[in-house]
Amino acid sequence: MALRKLIASLLTTLALVAAAVTGFTGPATAASGTGAGSSTGSGSGQGFTAQAKQAGLTTAEARQLQRTVDGYLTTVGGKQVAPNRIELAGQGEIVVAMPGERYARDLSSPAGTRAACPYENFCMWTGTGFTGTQFNLWKCGTYDLSNWNGPGSWSNNQTPGTRARFLDRGYNTIYTTPGAYANSAYYNWTPVWHVVPC
Known part of the structure; x- marks a missing residue:
């Protein structure tokens, strides 16, 4: 099951690259940054380090953080805009937890401070109890999950009454x-392949 999901995730990533060229409304897949201190997803990130x-x-720790960010840039795409932050082409952002820390946070915040799930966002975490790397999704669309296996958590902080849907590999709603x-401080992401936040 895990091997099939990994292979399908790789195929999905390739499909998203093709979709990005044609204007797909899901997450960006081309990791590109220009200017001083930007990362191209190839491990450069010297300015962010x-x-x-x-x-x-x-x-x-700085090198470990950059390797983690580069991994997300490769699998998810987007543009690195801070040492631990990736923008997903105006559709959301990823805030990577610092090495040795439980919660994702803004670098200007003290350690142990949790990044908020902003209003009008659907947020997902790689760890239970709102820990680990945090994905903040603010644009409606279908987001493909890559290598989300095991327990994590989510918060639906969108406009009142808005619901998110979790889909399986065949785009069938499972939750x-x-x-x-x-x-939910605990949710098993393993059967989830796609998320539609609104």
């Missing part, structure tokens, strides 16, 4: 969230 070190991370505001 320096920023992470200025924020108090050790050299090893519909309660209307906003709602959340």
Whole structure:
């Protein structure tokens, strides 16, 4: 099952690359950044590594963070805009948890501070209890999940009454969230292949 899901995720990523060229409304898949300190997803991120070190991370932690961000840029796409933040072409963002920390946060916030799930967003975490890397989705559309296996969590902070749907590999709805505001500190992402936030 896990191997089939990984293969299908890779095929989905390839399909998303093709879709990005044709204007697909889901997450961006071409990781491109220009200008000083931007990452192209190829492990360059030198400027962001320096920023992470200025924020108090050790050299090893800053490099580990950049490797994690590069992994998301490769599998999900988007554009790195901060040491631990990726924009998904105006559709959402990824906030990566710092090495050794439970919660995703803005670098200017102290360690242990949780990044908020902004109003009008559907947020997902790779860990239970709203821990780990955080995905904030604010645009309606179908988002493909890549390698989301095991337990995590979610928060539906969209406009009142808005529901998110979780879909299986065949785009069949397997779960519909309660209307906003709602959340779950534990949800098994393994059967979920796609999310429609609204």
